[in-house]
Amino acid sequence: MASEGMKLVYEDWDAGEMRLGAILSGDKTFLKELAEYDAGTGPKIHIVNACAIFNLPYSKDFAERYPGCYVAAKSFAYAMAYGSGPKTVFENVREEMP
Numbered sequence: 001m002a003s004e005g006m007k008l009v010y011e012d013w014d015a016g017e018m019r020l021g022a023i024l025s026g027d028k029t030f031l032k033e034l035a036e037y038d039a040g041t042g043p044k045i046h047i048v049n050a051c052a053i054f055n056l057p058y059s060k061d062f063a064e065r066y067p068g069c070y071v072a073a074k075s076f077a078y079a080m081a082y083g084s085g086p087k088t089v090f091e092n093v094r095e096e097m098p
Contacts (some may be wrong), residue, residue: 006023015034015044015045015046015077017077017078017081018030018034018045018046018081018084019078021032021081022034023069029047030069033045033048043058043060043062043074044063046070046073046074046077047062047063047070047073049074049076050062050066050069050070050072050073053069053072053073053076054066054069054072054073056069068087068097069097070098071096072093072097074096075091075092075093075095076092076093079092079093
């Protein structure tokens with residue numbers, strides 16, 4: 001509960017950590033993929049990552065066709081963004097795989 005005269009603000013950046021990483025690294029491909037998603041013309045960035053990580057073709061139903069790969073790619077991205085070590089990243093991704 002906010003104090004009188006104050007407001008609580010909540011915001012959820014859609015893949016905010018990945019956006020920040022793309023901006024800080026200057027990765028033009030990643031920035032382009034995020035811009036296309038924001039414009040409604042491209043897939044979610046976690047699907048782009050999953051396709052790259054697992055060498056799978058993109059499809060509109062990717063998350064449904066490869067649910068383990070989609071969630072594992074998300075787990076990988078967030079583990080890396082928050083500085084997890086290789087063992088933790090491996091364990092997190094392995095848990096999500098079918």
